[in-house]
Amino acid sequence: MSVRTRSDQAVLARHGWVQALTVVLAALIAMGVVAGLGLWAAGAGDLPDNAFPRVVAATVVTAVGGTIELSGNAGELADTKAGLTVIPLSVTLVGALVLGAGFLRPLRHRAVASAGELAGWAARIAVLWLLAQLGLALTARQTFALSLGEGTVSDLGDLFGVSPKVGFTTDVPPTLFFGLLWMTGVLVLAVLVSRGAPLPGRLLRFQASVRPAAYAMVVLLLTYVALGVLVALVVAVTRGHAAETLAVILLGMPNLVWLTLTIGLGATWNGRVEGPFGLPMPHVLDEVLRSSDTATLNLGTLAEQDGRVWWLLVVNAVLLTAAAFVMAARSPARMRAWQHAVHMAVALALTVLMICLVGRISAHYGLSVLGIGDLGGDLGGDLFLRPEIWTAVGLALLWGLATGFLGALLARPVRRRGAAGNGRTPSSSE
Template identity: 55%
Template sequence: MSELRAWGDALAAVAAGLAAMAAVAALGLWTAGAGALGADALAPVIAATVVSAVGGTVELSGGAGFIGRTGAGLAVVPLSVTLAGALALALVFLLPMRHHAVASGAAFLGRAARTAVVWVVALLLVARAARHTFRIRLDEDILDELGAALGVTPTVGFRAAAGPTVGYGLLWLLVLLVVATAASRRTPLPSRLLRFQDSVRPAAFAVLVLLLGYVVLGLFAGLVVAATRGHADRTFAVLLLGLPNLAWMGLGIGLGGAWEGRVPDGIGLPMPQALAAVLREGGEGTATVDLSSLSAQDGRAWLLALLAALALLAAGFLTAVRSPAGTSPWRLAIRLAVALALALLVIGLLTRISARYGLSLLGVGDLGDFGGEVTLDPRLLPLVGWGLLWGLVAGFLGGVLVNHLRRRESGRVG
C-alpha cells in the first residue's frame, strides 16, 4: 500500500507540473492570437510550448515541393510556462516530505526516481502530441499565384524530438528537485547531507526569493502597462509566456551584465520598446543590450541598477538571518556569491533566443528575403563575474548588519 501511495505521489507531482504549464501556455498563446489557428493546431502548439519550457527540442521544417524550400529555426524558452510548472511540481513533490522529521537517503532517492519515471513517460506523450504542419501564404502575389498554378503550397511544420526532449527534460527535473530541496527549510534532508544544511539552504532560499521577487515586480509593471497603454492582449501574452525572461534579464543588466543580439526592422517583438529599439540598432550586425544602451533609449533604465542594489542587499540580509548566529560575514559572502553566480549562469543560458524563417521559391529569396532572424545571447562570463562580485558585497554587508543587530538584541536582553 505504501509503494502504491508513493507512485501516486509521483504521479500527482508530475500531473500538477504539466497541468500548470499547459494552462499558462494555453492562456499565453490565446492572448497572443493563437486561437485563430483552430482547435486542431492549438493543441499541438500548446504541447510544443510545454516541450520548449522544459528545455526540449522542437524541430522546424518546411518545403514547397520541387520548386522551392523553406528554412526555419527556433530556440527560445518560455520561462513563464517553465516557472509555473516548476512551482507546481516542486510544491506537490515536497509536500508529503514535510510530515517527516528525518528522511533516509534511500527514501529520498526512491521518491525522486519514481517521479523521474513518471516524468519521462509524460514527456514522451507530450512530445508525441507536439507536431503539426501549417500552410504559408507569401507576401508576394505573383509567387502565391505561381505556387497555386503549379500545385505547390509552401509549408512549415514542427515536431518535438523525443530523444533530446526526454534528455533535457529529465535534466530539468533533477535540477528542479535539487534546488527545491536545497531551498526548502521544512523539507528534511538525509543524514549524510545535514552538514550542508546551514551552508547551502540560507543562500539558496535568498536567491530563490530574489528571483521570484523580480517576477512579482515584473508582473505588477506589466499589469500597469496593460491598464494604461493599451494593447492589453499583447502585454498579457508577454506576461504569460516570457515574463521571467524579461524580469531576470533586468536583474542581470542591473548588476552590470549585458546581452548581444539583433532584430530586423520588419519583425515585431513582444518586448519593451527600449529593448527592441536597442536590438534594431545593430543593423546587419549585433547590438549590445546593457544599462548604457537601454538608458539611451529610456532614461529610466538606470533604475535597474538601483533596484538590483536594493534587492541584493535584501538577499544578503535574508541569507544572514536564516544562517546560524555568529556565522562569519565572509562565509556568508562566499555562499551568496556562489548561489548568485550559479543563478545568473542559468539565467543567461535560459534567456537565449534564436529564431529564423525564410523562403526560397524558384531560387528567389535564398531563405532570407521573405523571412528574418532574431538572436539574443548573454555575455556569460562577465554576467557570472558580476554575480560573484555582487554576491560577495551583499553577503558581507548582510552578515555585518545582522550580527550587529543580534549583538544589540543580546545586550538588551542581558
C-alpha cells in the same frame, strides 16, 4: 531489530505511485493551462487544422528543455528554412513551483530522511514524468500552409508553383533527456530551498551554507517576476494592449525580468531583430536590437535611448542586499560576514549562469525561390539574443561579495543561534 509504527507506515504510504501520479499530473496541468492561456492571448487560438492543442503541447515540451524541430516544404523550385530556440520561462516557473511543492508535501514535518527513501520517492515521479514527456513529444507535431499574401511575392508563388508549408516535430531522445534533467534539478532545488524538507544524515552539515543561499536566490528571482507582473499590469491598464500583455505575462515574463536583472549587474547581451519578429520587452530594448546587424545590449546602449535605465542599478542594489539580508538571517549566528559574502557571491554567480543558459533566444525563417535569397517581407526574419556569459558571471561574483557582506551586517540584530535549516535536531526515533 526495528519495528515500524503505524505512523511510519502512513508516512511511507504517501510516497506511493498514486501520489507520484498526482504530483506529475498537477504540474503538467498547471503548465498546460498557463501555456494555453498565454498562446490564446497571443492569438494562437485561430490556428488552422485544430492545431492549438499540439502547439500547447510543444510549448510545454520546450518549457522543460525539450527540442522542437522546424521543417519546411515549398515544392521543387523553392526552399524553406526555419529554426527556433526559446524557453517560455513563465510556463517553466509554474511547472517547477507545482512539481517542487508536490515533491515536498509528503516529506514535511520530518527532520531526517534516508537517501534511499528520497531516491525512491524521486524515482517514482521520474518514471511517470518520462512517460508524460513521451506522450507530449508524440503529440507536439503539426504542419501549416503559409499564405503568400498579395503583390510580388504572391506573383512569384503563382509563377513557380510555390506552396510553402512549415511544421514542427519533437526530437524525442533529447526531449526525454533534458526533461529528466529539468525534473531532477527542480527536485534538488526544492530540497535545498525548503527548511522543512528532511535530508540524509550525512548531508545535514551542508545545510547551513547551502540552504539559506538557495532560498535567497529563489526569493530574488520570484521578486523580480512579481515586480515585472505588477509593472505589466499597470502598463496594460494605462496604455491598453491587454491581450499582448497577458501573453507576455503567461509565456515570457521571467525571460524579460531576469534579462533585466543581468543587465542591471552590468552584463552585456548581443542580439538582432530583423523582419516581422518581435521580442516581449519594452520598446527601448527592441529599438536597440534593431539598430545594427549585431547590436550590443547593456546599460550604456540602453541609456542612450532612455536615461531612466540607470535606475536598474539602484533596483539591483536594493533587491540583492535584501536577498543577502534574508540569507544571513536564516544562517547560524556563528557564521562571519565574509562567509556570507562568499556564499552570496557563489549563489548569485550560479543564478546568473542559469539565466544566461536558459534566456537565450534564436529564431529564423525564410522562403527562397531558385536559390536566390529570402523573399523577405512577412516571409523572412531573423532574431537572436545571447549573453557574454563569463563577463556576466564575473560581475555577479563582485555584486554578490559586496551585497553579501552588507546584508550580513544588516542582519546581525536578527540572526538566530542554531542551525540554518529547520531549527530542529533529529530525534532518536529518526
